[in-house]
Amino acid sequence: MSRHLVLVGGGHAHMTVMLNLTDFVARGHRVTLVSPSPYHYYSGMGPGLLGGAYRPQQARFHIRKLVEKRGARFIEDRVVSIDAEKRRLRMASGDVLDYDIASFNTGSGVPLQIAGAQGEGVVPVKPIVNLLQARSQLLQNMGGKSQNLLVVGGGPAGVELSGNLWRLFNMAGGQAQITLLAGSRLLHRFPDRVRQLALNSLRERGVQVLEGGRASSVTKGQAELNDGRTLAYDMAFIAAGVKPSPIFSDSGLPVGEDGGLLVNEQLQSIAHPELFGGGDCISLQGNPLAKVGVYAVRQNPILHANLLAALEEQPLISFKPQSHYLLILNLGNHRGILSKGRWAWEGRLPFLCKDWIDRRFMKTYQVSGELRESNENQHS
Numbered sequence: 001m002s003r004h005l006v007l008v009g010g011g012h013a014h015m016t017v018m019l020n021l022t023d024f025v026a027r028g029h030r031v032t033l034v035s036p037s038p039y040h041y042y043s044g045m046g047p048g049l050l051g052g053a054y055r056p057q058q059a060r061f062h063i064r065k066l067v068e069k070r071g072a073r074f075i076e077d078r079v080v081s082i083d084a085e086k087r088r089l090r091m092a093s094g095d096v097l098d099y100d101i102a103s104f105n106t107g108s109g110v111p112l113q114i115a116g117a118q119g120e121g122v123v124p125v126k127p128i129v130n131l132l133q134a135r136s137q138l139l140q141n142m143g144g145k146s147q148n149l150l151v152v153g154g155g156p157a158g159v160e161l162s163g164n165l166w167r168l169f170n171m172a173g174g175q176a177q178i179t180l181l182a183g184s185r186l187l188h189r190f191p192d193r194v195r196q197l198a199l200n201s202l203r204e205r206g207v208q209v210l211e212g213g214r215a216s217s218v219t220k221g222q223a224e225l226n227d228g229r230t231l232a233y234d235m236a237f238i239a240a241g242v243k244p245s246p247i248f249s250d251s252g253l254p255v256g257e258d259g260g261l262l263v264n265e266q267l268q269s270i271a272h273p274e275l276f277g278g279g280d281c282i283s284l285q286g287n288p289l290a291k292v293g294v295y296a297v298r299q300n301p302i303l304h305a306n307l308l309a310a311l312e313e314q315p316l317i318s319f320k321p322q323s324h325y326l327l328i329l330n331l332g333n334h335r336g337i338l339s340k341g342r343w344a345w346e347g348r349l350p351f352l353c354k355d356w357i358d359r360r361f362m363k364t365y366q367v368s369g370e371l372r373e374s375n376e377n378q379h380s
Contacts, residue, residue: 002028003311006089006099008079009106010040010063012296013278015365016304017103018063021070023304029311031072032097034079034089038064041128043107044293044358047157050131051164051332052171059128061365069367079106082251084272101274101310103303104261108244108280108291122218125157125239134235138165139172141234146175148232150223152215153239154182155189156329159198161237163332166205179208179231181223183240186211194339197346201331215240244281256283265318266306267299274310278303287321294325297361328354 045059064074077091089097123134162180169176187195217224223231244260254262260283269275279296302319329337336351
């Protein structure tokens with residue numbers, strides 16, 4: 001029985017499915033991947049991409065080549081609405097796509113709720129390709145006066161971006177004043193030791209960390225804080241939390257508090273069993289998850305098994321998230337902070353551990369040959 005599986009987004013949680021598409025095609029099923037870009041950048045290496053620790057080819061997957069070589073169809077487009085009753089997707093181009101089973105791994109974006117937080121000089125940290133474009137612009141402007149750089153958001157992303165902006169200017173010999181606007185408190189969801197280690201690392205390198213204030217407006221080179229202070233900037237990076245696309249709520253599907261597709265333990269919509277999802281774009285019923293890549297990676301084999309089972313009307317398996325997960329921050333100076341539960345460790349070894357984990361993950365799924373060609377060109 002041939003059925004049609006549509007993958008919406010080529011993110012982390014779809015990697016095992018994409019790598020093993022022959023499992024689906026060999027059984028006679030059609031598979032289509034819809035993505036607005038032929039590339040998917042790995043968020044775990046995004047700050048290192050900004051700082052220059054990684055080349056673009058090292059931090060991205062060529063998802064178009066990945067799926068087409070395995071017998072699937074790739075459509076470069078963006079899904080804008082879901083008609084769950086008719087099992088139909090409408091895309092930005094106006095085209096429609098019917099499905100039997102669909103799975104969403106569309107990630108998350110930075111909601112620019114800060115007044116005026118858009119336009120020239122304002123960089124939302126997602127999609128990750130924004131960081132690559134910002135790096136190019138900063139390098140172009142580096143020969144002139146010292147640049148004022150503002151990072152808005154005191155979570156892990158804000159810490160990593162600040163440290164890697166320091167690396168970018170330190171390696172290129174430029175001058176910059178980097179300010180991290182950390183909200184109420186830097187890394188407020190983490191133990192005090194993690195916060196203090198990050199604070200010490202950034203301040204030792206001249207990064208100004210401001211706590212106790214939030215940005216109410218970021219526009220035209222000036223950020224206004226809710227306590228009346230103002231900060232001038234040449235470029236502002238907005239890392240103040242992420243949210244799923246509103247596509248699910250706009251389409252009338254049940255969603256969690258954050259707007260993510262509400263799914264059960266089988267990563268299946270609670271209202272439409274033919275819809276699945278993984279990563280930042282879902283909300284797990286009864287157990288909301290932090291927006292960290294480790295959950296998307298762990299959902300990989302579950303989605304692979306359940307999508308195949310759903311196509312063939314077989315029993316599904318459950319996803320059981322771990323209560324504590326390992327987090328390693330890339331501080332931008334060849335050092336990192338490793339945190340799990342109440343335990344924290346800062347040093348060179350945590351960074352080397354993160355680098356090894358990230359490169360191993362990439363090697364598993366970078367099968368297009370692009371990285372090999374890039375390495376050969378670099379050494380020729």
